[in-house]
Amino acid sequence: MGKKFVEQHGLWSDVQRAAALEVLARIEKEGIQIIRLSWPDQWGLLRGKSLTVEALKSAFASGSEVTMAPFLIDTASAIFVNPFVQGGGLNSEDMSGIRNLVMVPDPTTFKVLPWADRTGWLLADLHMRDGRPFPLSPRAFLKKALAKLSEKGLTLNAGLEVEFYLTRIVDPCLDPETIGEPGMPAEPPKVMPIAKGFSYLLENHLDEVEPIVAEIRSHLLTLGLPLRSIEDEWAPSQLEMTFDVLPGLELADTMVLFRNAVKQIARRRGYLASFMCRPAIPGFFPSGWHLHQSLADSTTGENLFVPKEGEPISDLGRAWVGGLLEHAVAASSFTTPTINGYRRRRPNSMAPDRVAWALDNRAAMVRVIAGPGDSASRVENRVGEPAANPYLYLTSQILAGLDGIERNLDPGAPQDTPYLADVQTLPINLSSALDELENSTYFTNAFGEQFIHYWIKLQRSVWERFVAAEGNVDMQTQDITKWEHREYFELM
Template sequence: MTRFAELCGLHGPAREQAAQRTARLIEAAGLELVRIVWCDVHGVTRGKTLVASAVRRALDEGIGMVSTLMLKDTSDRTAYKVFERGGTASLPGFGFANNLVLLPDPESFHQLPWTAATGWLRAQPWFQDGTPVELDTRRVLQRALARLDKAGLSMRCGLEVEFHIYRITDNTAQVDPEQAAWPGLPPQVQMVHPGYNLLAESAFDMAEEPLRIVQRTAQALGLPLLSLEIELGPSQVEAVFDVTDAMTAADNMVLFRNGVRQALRHAGYHATFMCRPPFPNIISSGWHLHQSLVEADGGRNAFQRETPRAGSTPADAAHTLSDLGSHYLAGLLEHARAMAVFCTPTVNGFGRFRPNALAPQSVLWGRDNRGAMLRVIGQCGDAGTRIENRIGEPSANAYLYMASQIHAGLDGIERRLQPPPATDSPYGQADAQLPTSLGEALEALRSDAVMCDAFGRPFIDYFATLKTSEQQRHDAAEDKADFHRREYFSRF
């Protein structure tokens, strides 16, 4: 009998060895449960928990997953009318809450450090006939990386992730059945440091207990954590990760974000990766994505330039970036408005784009300029030369964020686009502004033919349907603050 992994074209000697190795690790560690986890379009991990003895079979045959999990907006409402005739006509393979199959990757095994005798495996969804579900966001990044590979390039990424940690003071409202709602309330919290004292050692000392949990969780999961820092805002912190290949970086972001929230919750803390928590005087959180391209032949940084281009000035991209890097930069600028919704995908996140707030407002680049949307870092001869995108929010889906960079940058390379001079006034006048709302960002995406074709029109329509549901519910909410509290603070 054909195994499901064979039907998908995945089974082979290497995968069989990996599956056997994972089974041995589970047995040797005395694990009782293993979570089979998938990352949804909103960056949230979902899945099923198997008893340890059921895992080996799941590695070959997968486990069933209701298809409506892929059709949820941020409130967990199904955005398609799955039980009406034609309700999923635009989504071949979906309908009537049918089953998909989650197939775990045996190479992704981790033992969870915050809960007893529990393992973790990353999975991706497949249709029951063994064909891939192309709407899966990890598959979207896989396609983008395959396109990059055809150009003889790969992507390297480093992560700077800001978020907020609060101590839970009262969880009554969240678990009181008399107050249950859709979405539910978050817990009552207090800050772990008062803020407005950037990188203060005394503030780190105040927040050391939860930050130690972050540190130990990240390291136990094998994540390349470099530093933990006190950010400017009240109760705001930052985690910085070393550079890896793009897919590893995206997988690490998913694992870090969801793992840290759970580990801190076990210890009585509430961590949130929403951009702007629902309190007065907060500072928005960003997710700064450092990126460069690497030549497949030899691994050289393709953005690196040895000497400035003749006749260039420091305001010119080609003074520091290679010609390929300059074209890539120009592509990011060309499609900045369209890719914004993949970098900042929530209603909440667009409140971050304010002047003089270390967050961008305009479609500009700058040389080591933290007010610009794109910050070019490095000097001639510097193997660490890179571009930092500063428009991301920390709740963004990592796979879509990175895929948007690849598609935009490759268009710049293929059309040999040239960037304008670097800005020295990031909050001054500019030809193009970043979108100021989720609705505007979705419209910018729909109107960009290059990005729609790169992601595929079916995916764009699917993504826009889910996000439009979110925008419409926000517009209809009488109490906007309560919407943000329930929709994002409670869940992200």
């Protein structure tokens, strides 16, 4: 009998093979009946199948086949190319005819979902049927970028600091005329805040939301996620959660699980959690995702961003910052992939509007938090939105930082007043962000022409739908549109 798919193509490490045995033992011990096998799509949303235990055992050997169709749809489930022409509308024979892919479980990601009845959870990597990695897989891009770091003896450590909204559903909007169609998202539920706002970090606001937040907190900790803090943010029902530092791939996997967990736990209790940047609800302000980053020696674990006396950050850290600044505008559609995310880019708002770095200054895009002898020395990129795909966001940071290291890019002097700095501004909408990416030879080479062509074509289709419905909207001054709210509030 020949080798099965996973062994035939050498898709598991020794660590994964050992983890698979542990997973099966735990499934039997805990009476797990169903396992959700999921992969992150182009938006960072999880898609997949629920497998019985016997089906999972088969997938551990042969993988589990699934359609590539979700990669051909945008955020409104509109098919943005004709997959039945030669090259699938993307000039790639791999994309012709909506072919099957093979989901290969990653046993090291196994969790038991404490809110779901006897249910396990696993992430999968996507492969073509001949064993090649699926060329549009976001998780594969991050693995490749981390491998480039590893070749230099470097490990990326990163921390999550994520803002989001938690609201109470007052009308689920399930009437037939509200459920939408491909290209027109369903009307999102009507909601109300669960606490008042604008008294930043007020303990009483945290206590008001304690009943539902306590349940979310309990399940996150049971999952083993390294939750550090829960904070009352600026706007009504706006929260921030932070997590301990994690290595690169684990951080991205944690982000997709965290978002899914919060949304699912909340919905079961009649609440809606949204990671949309700025919902079209009076009094709601933008949410951000601040990504803390540092590099460590792969052998010793030493933080290589720790500065010497009199320095803001180490020489390696300076070069990394130089790369982040150099490629910030071209990376914009990865750090801020939704049309609504550009609502954050306003001066004097504690969100960056230009390409600047500074020392412990929340007006800057890159904020340096470091000191001699401080093993937690790091940089914080404040540009991202909470709906960003964590794999593409992190990949763009690694590729930019690596270029900074390889070319020893100098970020210049830190800015004392970032909002007044005479430096390049960040793209003010998704269309201009895509223009910058299209002009980036570096990212085209680093990601590959096939993916960049795909990403731009996909995102242009969303932008064109928006303009057709709303016209040319100034994202910095005009009101949030109903189109944005319908497109993102429930989905993200």
